[in-house]
Amino acid sequence: MLADTEDTWQLLFQQQRMRYQEPKLVLFTNTVQSACGHAEAVMGPFYCPVYHKVYTDQGFYQQVTTRHNAPGDFAQAYVIARKVGHHVQTLLGISQERGKGQHGLNLAQAN
Numbered sequence: 001m002l003a004d005t006e007d008t009w010q011l012l013f014q015q016q017r018m019r020y021q022e023p024k025l026v027l028f029t030n031t032v033q034s035a036c037g038h039a040e041a042v043m044g045p046f047y048c049p050v051y052h053k054v055y056t057d058q059g060f061y062q063q064v065t066t067r068h069n070a071p072g073d074f075a076q077a078y079v080i081a082r083k084v085g086h087h088v089q090t091l092l093g094i095s096q097e098r099g100k101g102q103h104g105l106n107l108a109q110a111n
Contacts, residue, residue: 001077002054005084023087024053025080032057045079047086049095054083 006022013020026032031040035050041057048055056079065071089095 001073001080002084004077005081009084009088021052021091023047023084024051026053026055027058028055029058045083047083047090049087049090052087052090054080054087056080056083 002023002025006020009020010022026034028039029041031038032055033039034048034053034055036046036048039046039055041059044060045054045056047053060079061076064075068075086095
């Protein structure tokens with residue numbers, strides 16, 4: 001799945017005369033120390049923009065299958081593509097601009 005997102009974003013960035021920097025996928029079990037701090041499986045998959053890494057706990061997809069009755073590749077593809085979307089927002093500066101615009105606002109105003 002990650003390779004599919006890389007192919008797609010490479011092409012889209014190239015069409016805009018931009019260079020796409022591929023994210024790294026980090027698989028972990030239960031806990032991991034990331035550049036964004038200590039993370040546990042209960043957090044679910046996340047993106048850490050510091051080193052452009054997508055983190056996912058290997059047990060997460062088992063929970064999706066058993067707890068939410070969503071077996072198969074689609075759930076995994078959706079989660080990875082969503083986290084890669086956060087990566088693209090970081091590369092384009094969207095995440096940083098959104099963060100600046102939300103500074104000092106309460107949650108409802110920020111949303």
